[in-house]
Amino acid sequence: MEQRDGHFGGAATHQAVSLSRRSFIALFAAGAVNAPRRSDALEASWIVQSDIVDAWVVIGGDIIAVGSRLVVFDPVTGQERRSSRLSPPSAPQRVLAVSATPAAIVFGWYGWQGEGRVVCVDAQSLRIRWQRRIVWPDDERELSPGVFAVVRDDAIFILLSGKRGENLFRLRPGTGQTVWSQKIERFILGVPLVWHDGHLLVQSRITQHYPNGHGHYQAIEPATGATVWRLRFDGTAGFWDDAPLIVGERTYLTSEISPGPSNHLYAIDIAAGRIVTHRIVEALREPFALQDGIMYFGTATPSAWDVKNDGIVWRSRLTRPYSSGPSIVPGGVLDAARRRLYLGDATDSLYKLSAADGATIERLDIRSGYVNPARGINSGYGVRRMQLLGDRLIIGTEDGRLLALPATP
Secondary structure: OEEEEOEOOOOOEEEEOOOOHHHHHHHHHHOOOOOOEEEOOOOOOEEEOOOOEEEEEEEOOEEEEEEOOEEEEOOOOOOEEEEEOOOOOOOEOOOOOEEEOOOEEEEEEEEOOOEEEEEEEEOOOOOEEEEEEEEOOHHHEEEEEEEEEEEOOOOEEEEEEEEOOOOEEEEOOOOOOEEEEEOOOOEOOOOOOEEEOOEEEEEEEEEOOOOOOEEEEEEEOOOOOOEEEEEEEEOEHHHOOOOOEEEOOEEEEEEEOOOOOEEEEEEEEOOOOEEEEEEEEEOOOOEEEEEOOEEEEOOOOOEEEEOOOOEEEEEOOOOOOOOOOOOEOOOOEEEOOOOEEEEEEOOOEEEEEEOOOOOEEEEEEOOOOOOOOOOOOOOOOOEEEEEEEOOEEEEEEOOOOEEEEEOOO
16 A cells, blocks of 8 residues: 655655555455445436436526426426427537526537527526527537536626637527627637626637647626636646636636646636646646635545645545546535545446545446447446535436435445
8 A cells, every 4th residue: 555645846755555465454354444335226316317418507496407308307306397399400419518597598509510509498488588500610610519608687608619710609688699709719628608706717728739738717808708817827638628616716727737647736816817826736637626725636536635735635546347447527526514525437437435535435336237228338327417416416427317316424
């Protein structure tokens, strides 16, 4: 076994303890080495697998899900409350995200026949208020094409991921007409648009190649589309889909240093529009939670970092039988009340960890032998997105199921 502790920007201190095979067996028998529990039976509070759910959001007492249909579910029982049919473009890409208020639901698709489509739906009746077609030719398309929205009472903002040219729009909520549009250079790749303290926050990339790979993080004035401030961050192509963590007036984002394993970690003052700190860190990415001065990072080597003291609290490694390791998706979840972390594997698993020391408590098989006829046997059946809702963990899977698991110690 190997225990590591260190500080960013300096040489880490390494302490290694070697055990003979006989000593390891003795420790295991005594309980000093704990294997994670494996639960073969999926003990879900409820599962929806009759619909294909691509994206969902929780508003008030509803789960609003978009996929093969637009459906409103009861988060306690999983029962369908109301639904409506959809008219996606030809050969649509999966919906990346849905945004909603108690009055309106907005989402969109990229269609592989050269168009994007944005839809605004009345949240109560589920009737379509308007649909907006956006020309999206192949020569303007990059990876991860899709639509992200921010819905406000007086405006709807649309960000087109993976699109060159005009890719940020302000639309009238009643008609979908354009108020202004602009080009975020060079383009966005999979990071959602965020509303924060009266501004839009956008992360984009300029070039992905070593040694000049870099991108921009910027604030946009919503009334005019003008840039309020823009900051450069360095990094190559590996992490472009990783959404930054926003806590209060700070943004934390990671970017890749090729060929690794070191990365950039930036802390940005959103109000002032300046970089507060820039560290070179080892094998840290996807910050997803900050609690009591401890920041938690995802991936197959999750870590906890003491922000004030600039040091690693713990670092763990997740394993998956018969593979090189799990494919951990961005968007881990901290259950602060129970001191638990949840990390999702895109293939078939959910990991529950101790927030205190990173130990794996359980690896749950959320596929459990299920095969979705619409996706096929080779589809991913693991976590696509998850959110803690009271005493339930709501999970949307890669194959399009929606399920709720009890949050247990």
